[in-house]
Amino acid sequence: MRRRIARLLLFLFVLLSLSGCWDARELNQLALVMAVGIDRDPDTNRYIVTIQVARPASSRGQQSGGGGAEPVYTASADGDTLFTAIRNLAQFTSRRIMWAHNNIVVIGESVAKHDITPVVDFFTRNQELRMRTWVVVARDTTAKAIITAKTGMEDIPANSLSAVLRYAALPGETLRTDMNELMDTFLSNDQHPVISGVQLRPGDASPGAGGGTGPTPQVELRGTAIFNGTRLVGYLESDQGRGLVWLRKEMKNAVVAVPCPETDVPLGITVELRSPKIRLRPTFEGSTPVIQVRVETEGWLSERDCPFGAANVSGVKEKISGWVEDDIRQSIEATLSSLQKEFKTDAVKYGSYFHSEYPDWWAANRERWSELFPQVKTRIQVSVHISKMGLFVRPPMPTFPQ
């Protein structure tokens, strides 16, 4: 018995010495990448990778180190492939680059217009990277410019951008895409990827935590990038973007402004749409594929800048809801018209509905889908129910005789 225990202990010790601590890495020997940007130099065909790394010494905790040091460190390097570029970064980065905490991948327009395959491949192949990383496209600028831009609110700019994306549902004008969804749509045969765009907004923010003088440009969400397969074909602007959000069933909350019902003040009333429900149903009219869209939503009156009598509330409600319905219908139609006529790209997953509802038809027509999509008819039915008028019955206006 004692011999057996001794042998077991010996065995365990040998096991320990074999494994050692090969995987052990101290946190302060790591460069925690917060955001990464990928650009492509069209002349040399080389990739330029820019990383934003948190500098823990100055981003948190005691300020005993160098007081005004920048909270992040940005560096970029180029290489023939993404991976060689990242390896080249290591040549002048003192710490081992660690991707697990990466928040955002910024795809430069140069890469997006050429081919996003290497980006999708690299960021999904590596086990250290998270699939919940946000993906954005840098519009009219390089990814490097987005990555190096400072921000006013947060110490680490990447955190600011990821928070902006997290709350993107509030304005409801752009879609947000994470790496998981990008891979999903990229690999599927019945839909095309969409990625939200970011832009530098010429500065009206105060200098950021990193110091500097004068207003600094801020990164803002603007538009949605539409891809046809592997390539960027164009952007949907905000109003069309809203239609896209509706059609992809991502709308959580939207705000619509409508005119006053009894006077002619344009856009005096704001309605907030709560918990909307969207249904899309594929059918055929003859041989033409048709999608029936049904939107049902509740509306809360959240702002009113014009008077209307308390007597005719139900009539007013009807008028308002009619306008809101029109507004939603128009934004959906605007989106569809640019997708079908301009980009000829199925960014609204129409293909996937036919795929799952009519698999045989889909199998026969899959190859022709990009030709068929522009001809798909959409029948839109919207119903809005104004359920709350807020706390006021009459608009708050001074009653003191003028």
Next chain:
Amino acid sequence: MPEQIPPVLAHFEEKIRRALGSSLDVRYRPFVASLNGERRGLLIYLDGLADEKKVQEVLKGVIQHTQPPFEPQQISPDPMELLRKAVLCQAEVQPSRQFSACVEAVMVGRTVLALDGSSQVLLISTTGNPGRSVQEPSAEKEVQGPRDGFVEHLPSNLALIRRRIRDPRLQIQSIQVGQRTKTTIAIAYLKDVAGEELIAEVRKRLEEIRIDAIHGAGALEELIRDSPSTPFPLIHLTERPDRAAANILEGRVVIATDNSPFVMIVPTSFWGLFQAAGDYYQHYLISTAYRVLRIMAFLVALTLPAAYVMLTTFHHEMLPTPLALTVASGREGTPFPTVLEVLLMEVMFEVMHEAGLRLPTAVGQTVSIVGALVIGDAAVQAGLIAPGTVMVVASTGIAGFALPSYPVSLAVRFVRFGMLILAGTLGVFGFLLGTSILALHMTSLRSFGVPYLAPYAPYRPSEQEDSAMRAPWWRLRARPDMGAGGSVHQAPDQQPEAPGARQ
């Protein structure tokens, strides 16, 4: 044939002087008494162990004995009989003809009375109580509970239990253990509640002990526990009579050792060690909350340093980003790897605990102040240790002290180092390896045949009411199953109701 007592007093005295040696504390007190004529006699007792006042009373009775109103010859012609029946006022007076019994009697503080010309002696109970009086238990304090605690004197301890269970079915049996110390061990149980097999097993284990000396309850525990090598306490030691009595009422057996203020309760459940006596005096919701809290403290004390090292050196991706940054900023510029850092601080903590444990209060304060400065502040200020490490070590230490059972707290602190080294070398694999080994080990443990992790492993639905939770008193109807069968110990429908609540 045991050795007889020689009838001639001089011979007896010589013989007993040889047996007892010339110890300082043995007293020989010759006297002359008038018992059916003049009789020379001798008292032998141990100074200190025998109460001097009681010995004086014996002497007074014997020497100042005057003629009673009846004829002494009618009682008995034997002067020894006469002494026992008509002269001595002590409650316990025992005649003996064996020499070895005399020696033993002297050793426990009785007085031996020998008379010339008699081959009998009287063993008179004069044992005094040299110990302290009943005090508040220092190791298991309770805010709202009885303040009496066990002391070193066995009869007092048994009386404390008996006072709580005034039932003739409460049996107290005694066994002597230790060839030289002759320590009295008492076994207390309820005859109709405790399992026969359990009682037999306790007796068997105690009787099988062949040892010179028993130094206390802790030493006895090591001789009768089920698995000698586990660091976990398999027998519950308590200082509180209310606790011992409650356990007897549940069908357990209490083993009390002379000269030890701790009594043993068998069998012991691991979860029982998370219960404090106060749980039964507080509201049941609060008691349940605190029991859960203690189990959480146990888990923290066991795994927090290991988890910290594992997360910060192997699995950075498991930390949320802001936390990773905070930890990383604290680690900026610290010279040692995290494992070593935590190990050093844990060892320092244990050293401080050990240093503070036995020091007089005045010096103890110095230790705590210096310790707080060294561990808490200076190490971080000097950049030697990351602030996160200090937090982890400190919370682990506090969590360890939140456990109501000191032996469990010691065991946890012992096992913690193993977990730390495993997690620090193998990461999450080592951490899970450690927890699995621990879980397997603990499920294999038995306490007097009862599974240590019961009623959770094996799961006994009927005993859940008083385990990690405590149901209200009127719900605690069944006794735990320890072989005797779960008998019911209260009437149903004890739940109080406001008058008029039931229609």
